[in-house]
Amino acid sequence: MQIRMAPGVRYGPGLKATPYREFERRVRRYPRTALLRRCAATSAALEQVWAERQPSLHMSVQPWSLAGVARTCLAAGTEDRTANVSDNTVASLCSQFVNVGDPDVAVGLGIERVITKMAFEQFASQYSVMENLARSGALLLDHADGVPGAPRAQDWIDLLGVDLEQYLRLGFAAFVAMVENGGSVSRELLLDKRVAPAFAPVAPAEALAVLDRHFVAPLDRLRGQARDAEASGREKWSWNPLSATPLVKIGGDLVAPAAHLILDKITTTGLYYTAAPAWGSRFTDALGTMFERYVGTQLRLLTQAVLHPEIVYGPNGEKGCDYLLIFDEVVLLVEVKTLRPTVLVRTGQDDGEAELTKRIGHARDQLIRTAQLVRERHPAFAAIPDDRPTVGLIVTLEPFHLHQTGRAEQLLISAELAVGAAWAHDLEGTVAVLAEVEDAGARLLRVLGASDPWRRHLREAADGLPDAANPILDTAYERWSAMPQDAVQQAWDSDSASAHGRGVVPDSGF
Template sequence: MRAIRSAPLLYRRTRRESGDLYPATSGTPPRGCRCHSIPELLLPEQIRARSADSDVHSEARWRIEMRTGVCGCTGMGMASHLFARSVRDSEFVARVRRHPPSSLVPLVAAIGAQYSEQDSWLDSPYMKFTPWALAEITRVSLCFGNEHRGQPADVNDVLQCAAAFSALTDSELKRNLPGALGTFLLRVSGQQFAYQRFPLFELGRSCGLFLQTTPTKPVQVLADGWDLELFGCTLQQYLATGFLLHTAAVKGAGRVDLDAILSQPGSERITDTVPANIIRDALARNFTTDIAGFKQANPHHRAAGELRRFSFNPLRSTPAIAGMHQPLIVPVPGEIYRKLSPVGIYYAGVAKWGDRFAQDLGDLFEQYVGRLLSIRDDCQVHPEIAYGKDNRKSVDWILVDDEAVVLVEAKSVRPTETVRMGTAEAGEELARKLQKAHHQINVTDELITQRHPAFADIPTDRPRVGLVVTMEPFDAVNMPWIHQMIVTAPQRIPTTIASVHDLERLVTIDGLGVGQFLHILLNDPHREGWSVGTALNDVTTTDNPVVRTGFDAFPWKP
């Protein structure tokens, strides 16, 4: 699948064609129309009235329908073209602040639920209702809004806010400052690609990493019962509660009434697996905050102005908002899966135990990478090799197949706020996170070339490539403008950086060896800067048994 670039949107997946953009109308609307008709948001009771014989629990959702204009179109042109120019952050904030949060945020949640699937973003009105736009509208409304000003919002107001968001300027890129393209790509890719992960892989990886991978070093924190201490429940119960919250938010138009869910007929299928009291406690403890807590968690002291939208959004740690209405409000359902991922668990663990949790997870992640590499039956996988009088270590894993040798270094690192915001210090931060891995690959390659006795089992008659595997994706990091920030010393062998999800797919390629695939990719001048994930779209991959085994430990099967 080819990458799609649609400024200001970046998409790595192709759109699935699925009929008209607006199925509520009689036909596909002309995109350039500027008709003055506006969208209509149907409340649950209105939908029930229009579909009297439908099931209340499955149909009681808000949804957007279009009032047909005089030309027969859906009439979204007015808001879409309102900001056909650059917009300053202050103007965007002012547009959001026109409406009380109690009016605007529930509408955002209803829209976020309707367009929760990745492919559906492209089908939203003028592609404006993206999760990153809705998340920032929510943040601005909750942190800077006022209940005592403005008029109640309608869905067209949300569209105008989203249009203003997509027109926000990037002053560094506009002024063509040195390195501006690289830092811009860091900002935009980090903001957008984070919502384009694969949720079922995240659930399977969390179980496979924390429940089914054996550490090789004494643990400091990740002993029996660590999950009970961190989440107040087992890891499986934590993941199940998050999955239930996501499902309820999508089906309930962004509103979650847990008491109603757990009291409806058939709810015993839920509570027989995870007791109701555990669901309530886990939801309140791990996923929920109120407006005051949301404001306190917002990093306004570190990020202001146009860079704020790239900074940490409190929805990432607490995706459900309490206190606005009787049910919980979930503005962006995709934030829930990010919290259920190993990265989300990492941040929760580090917040409680600090570096001890990070060190335990580092060893666990290294062994998880080894489990993935060992799936292949067409290669040999060697663990790290000790050499020299002081027992220095090679790269974490060395994969040998008939076509190439792959030097693999696992790094349980994540892009920091500095990297996500693409500040002037982003290059130094990337180098601090990833340069050591490149150095380790260079040193190991030199030892193999010199035929050091400790590496006697590693052949020297075939090409070698380097692979750095990170726990969270460093999006766009292989592009030349960004890669040069990381690697200052010459690379002895072609090397790429890939996420663990890319590795989960890579080890299942059909018809090619892992070494052969990487050797071809990294020596193709026409694919310079390509990520492993992008290149894998051109080959066939199969089911990953490590991820599948992890997913089998999940209490419910979606």
């Protein structure tokens, strides 16, 4: 993972960063809808460049910087401006957004908070999209059977308007529509029978109704949400309403100023924020059990190990960690948490530090307690050997970027047990590569047993080995994306798309 800083940004003495209000004034120079449309065209072009594995010509033009420009435009922009909006306008504003200063540095609170914010702001767009999309079906459908409170097929239909897998297809189709049409598509086009295959088997009118319900919001509503959520002094990192409704209704068009946020809506994160308000603790409790099962399924790909599920011990039904894997070289203890970083954690605030310590610290303590029980030869753990090293791993549903933000030493260092942390994406990729590797246990011991907590990156256990597809994710992805993806794109390559698409992909090489 890499953190990008604009040229000229300095943190410390001689700070040259741009104040947020100055950046806001620069955004306000341009008419709101024209700037949003140009952001959308740039975003569409950027997605095409990334799909072809070509580097962006403008370092600052990134999915997260485009989203930041669009959020400020929504919150502060007006229509009564006459300045021309060009590709260079967007590139310049993205660079200025990257250059916005951090108030925590100005008052001497340190670089770690800056890195924390940048990590949560930037890293999400650096992960492979396929795995994040496939996880939605693999987790929420394939591991729901028998889980108390887990949503059933009809529950999803009642909530979404279609079944979950069709919802995923519609979200993906909407993303392709925006990318293939310069970030803006007319409602007339979406209802055109010539592009109906993109939504099949759902009729275009039904598909548009689902999009309107979950993906679309008018300008005025987004403006109010952006303003209401803006935190004084931390405007740059304030919640972006486009993450909830990434398509903006402008006249007869739907516009996607940050196209990647459409896909985010159909990841487990996006679905969580759709389902949790509707179903409350029933869903969140079930999600914990589903994710625990899901992690167990992933761990079973490591055929070199004997996998033991959670062990119950003691008079009150106390439980050890969720999984114990016995390799010839090491015993790996795994604790699973459906944790997601709150805004306090993502912005490195003091309350966030306390919350992080509580959430991750509890999982760490559970691993340490389990290791103690193994060492003490508790009868319930008799099948777990104590003649080899033991290491611990916390697996979370969402990333916490602990190692990259300097929190590893505080949270993971322990004289009793070496503990690492990883999120679902890291686990999925690592077990896929190590599935048939003879020295998988030795590799995991080397990485997770490192004396320096900063070096316990799970993915490094697969260093030097060829990439491998995760069969669990592949199966889930192929099922919900049963329609060939080229069929979706062909719908937008038709003459109707050329005739009705309102956006124009910029030719500046973004």
